[in-house]
Amino acid sequence: MxxxxxxxxxxxxxxxxxxxxxxxxxxxxxxxxxxxxxxxxxxxxxxxxxxxxxxxxxxxxxxxxxxxxxxxxxxxxxxxxxxxxxxxxxxxxxxxxxxxxxxxxxxxxxxxxxxxxxxxxxxxxxxxxxxxxxxxxxxxxxxxxxxxxxxxxxxxxxxxxxxxxxxxxxxxxxxxxxxxxIEGFDQHLGMLRGAYGANARVMLAALERHMPAGVTWSKPHGGMFVWVWLPEGLDGKVVLERALAEERVAFVPGEPFFAEVPTANALRLSYSLPTDAQIEDGVARLARLIGRMG
Ligand SMILES: Cc1ncc(COP(=O)(O)O)c(C=O)c1O
Structure with missing residues (x-):
């Protein structure tokens, strides 16, 4: 770039x-x-x-x-x-x-x-x-x-x-x-797709189960991320500070991803690395906090 x-x-x-x-x-x-x-x-x-x-x-x-x-x-x-x-x-x-x-x-x-x-x-x-x-x-x-x-x-x-x-x-x-x-790259890609797909399904199910009304999110068919829209008025940066302090959950706030007109009420979750249990627990804790802030 x-x-x-x-x-x-x-x-x-x-x-x-x-x-x-x-x-x-x-x-x-x-x-x-x-x-x-x-x-x-x-x-x-x-x-x-x-x-x-x-x-x-x-x-x-x-x-x-x-x-x-x-x-x-x-x-x-x-x-x-x-x-x-x-x-x-x-x-x-x-x-x-x-x-x-x-x-x-x-x-x-x-x-x-x-x-x-x-x-x-x-x-x-x-x-x-x-x-x-x-x-x-x-x-x-x-x-x-x-x-x-x-x-x-x-x-x-x-x-x-x-x-x-x-x-x-x-x-x-x-x-x-x-x-x-040259040595098994396609097989390796197949393994990655299987693992990320399984993680994504766990995260989407956890979001469905735990997030309060007014929160929406993307439904990816590939890659590593789910994008979450927070209710109007909530700032992803403020949510991050409180999530770290009160729930020990980390994510990337949305605002730095906007080039021209900043928008604060969003955040990015990644499902590439955590285990199923960590995804379930992390989403539940984050949802609890958003519920308290909403
Ligand atoms: C859309 C996109 N492009 C490029 C990169 C980085 O690629 P590279 O490590 O080849 O610079 C990333 C990594 O986060 C990315 O998300």
């Missing part, structure tokens, strides 16, 4: 993002001092007035179409097509962050933005989408290995920027990743 920011952004440029969006991408882009334009993840073609559309001409778009961080939600096929329509109208370069794409545990896979783009434009050289993959969610974040698929001219510039930044990704790490991928 940093290299893409370096390549595409100068101070005051516009980046269009979902609302909410991945905090780490915002942190990477922030160094280049862009302004942000929040887009709802649904109704992509609607709701933008003429002045906003004008501001968005030629902007950079950053989206996580599959099991987004922080919401766990995905763009439907129609939303993917609408995003590509909009990108065409605005002459927007699209970054497709596919960090969680391989972690689907229910439903059918949807085509990537890049593949839909290629089907429209006739080939990768004419595409406007840069597909970003990573081993961070499937093998290990410590490997620090990711990749970008896109038109050759963009990739050549990214290679130069990568060389300028740190010459290259650690060769030992690349050898480890290569070995892991």
């Amino acid at each position: 940093d290299l893409l920011g370096k390549l595409f952004l100068t101070r005051g440029d516009t980046v269009m993002v979902a609302r909410p969006t991945y905090l780490g991408a915002l942190q990477a882009f922030n160094g280049y001092e862009p302004t942000y334009l929040d887009m709802p993840e649904t109704g992509l073609a609607d709701g933008l007035d003429a002045a906003t559309l004008d501001r968005a001409k030629g902007c950079l778009g950053y989206f996580v179409p599959d099991f987004a961080n922080p919401t766990g939600q995905s763009l439907t096929l129609d939303e993917r097509e609408a995003l590509l329509d909009l990108a065409g109208d605005l002459d927007m370069t699209l970054i497709e962050d596919a960090a969680y794409r391989e972690l689907r545990f229910s439903g059918e896979a949807l085509p990537t933005l890049l593949s839909l783009d290629i089907a429209r434009s006739g080939g990768i050289e004419a595409a406007r989408t840069l597909f970003c993959g990573t081993f961070s969610k499937t093998l290990s974040p410590a490997l620090r290995i990711g990749w970008v698929c896109g038109p050759r001219a963009v990739i050549e510039k990214l290679v130069l920027l990568k060389q300028g930044a740190d010459l290259h990704v650690s060769t030992i790490n690349q050898m480890v990743a290569h070995r892991a991928v």
Whole structure:
């Protein structure tokens, strides 16, 4: 993301993002001092007035179409097509962050933005989408290995920027990743999908059982996160302080995930690591606190 920011952004440029969006991408882009334009993840073609559309001409778009961080939600096929329509109208370069794409545990896979783009434009050289993959969610974040698929001219510039930044990704790490991928990677992915799917089901059932009225949440088909909307007036940061002190439960408050207009009444839960018993107990304690605060 940093290299893409370096390549595409100068101070005051516009980046269009979902609302909410991945905090780490915002942190990477922030160094280049862009302004942000929040887009709802649904109704992509609607709701933008003429002045906003004008501001968005030629902007950079950053989206996580599959099991987004922080919401766990995905763009439907129609939303993917609408995003590509909009990108065409605005002459927007699209970054497709596919960090969680391989972690689907229910439903059918949807085509990537890049593949839909290629089907429209006739080939990768004419595409406007840069597909970003990573081993961070499937093998290990410590490997620090990711990749970008896109038109050759963009990739050549990214290679130069990568060389300028740190010459290259650690060769030992690349050898480890290569070995892991050729020796049973599909089986490993199957194990991850099974484990995360089971954890997600436990968390969704616990939320259903314990949360008070007025609290709603996303229903992910993959990835690691459930996004929780709190009743209007509750602030996720305040809930976190009290949750740590009174219930010994931790989560990520929602506000830092909003690029343009901050929204406080949300939080992100992760089900990737805890046991079933910890999920059940943690959600019950959090629900108890929210009930007291509501
Ligand atoms: C949407 C998204 N993209 C990228 C990353 C990080 O990927 P990497 O470790 O390859 O930088 C994360 C990790 O939290 C993420 O949620």
